[in-house]
Amino acid sequence: MTINVYFPAAAAEKAADRVIDDIFGPDASPRDTRSRVEEPSARSEPERSAAAVFAEPATRVLLAAASGVLDLLVPPAQAQADLRISTPAVTQLRQSLRARHQQLKPYYESGAVGFARDGSIQVRDQNLIPLAERNAVRKLVADDNADRAALYREIANANGRPDWEADIRATFAQRWIQRVAAAGWYYQDADGTWTRQ
Secondary structure, X not given: OOOOOOOOHHHHHHHHHHHHHHHHHHHOOOOOHHHOOOOHHHOOHHHHHHHXXXXXXXXXXXXXXXXXXXXXXXXXXXXXXXXXXXXXHHHHHHHHHHHHHHHHHHHHHHOOEEEOOOOOEEEOOHHHOOHHHHHHHHHHHHHHHHXXXXXXXXXXXXXXXXXXXXXXXXXXXXXXXHHOOOOOOEEEOOXXXXXXX
């Protein structure tokens, strides 16, 4: 019996969004509302009623039983809903990227550094960087890219699927641009052309 495990694109987007929100904090502005979580106070009356029903003890027991039956019918490899992103290695990389973000932010804002289509960042225009700072910025970009590459690899490994690394990188590349590139920041489009948000 062969079980095919397909790359969970929707779960990867959610995982990328959580990591990006952690790294970029308030700078992560979710322009793409597909993965936005609605606040409970924004629910309509029928939605609140449904939430109240699911909170009842009898309903919780019934849902737990149904979940158990589904686990028997659907193999866990096919029902994977989330990617693991909370390993010590991933946590350390997130912290490193978060600390470096504040140093890179002025260069994103000036247009000197932009988000590349491959999930990395690049010095887009070194002439926008004062000569005395260029080597330091190059080092920041190189260190950030090393951490990004390690992050993609570690998430793939944490989920027991090193073969997903390229897919995770591609997902992050898209989400960095959609969630982080603020007005005036540069990113590469699919053709590799630098575009200003």
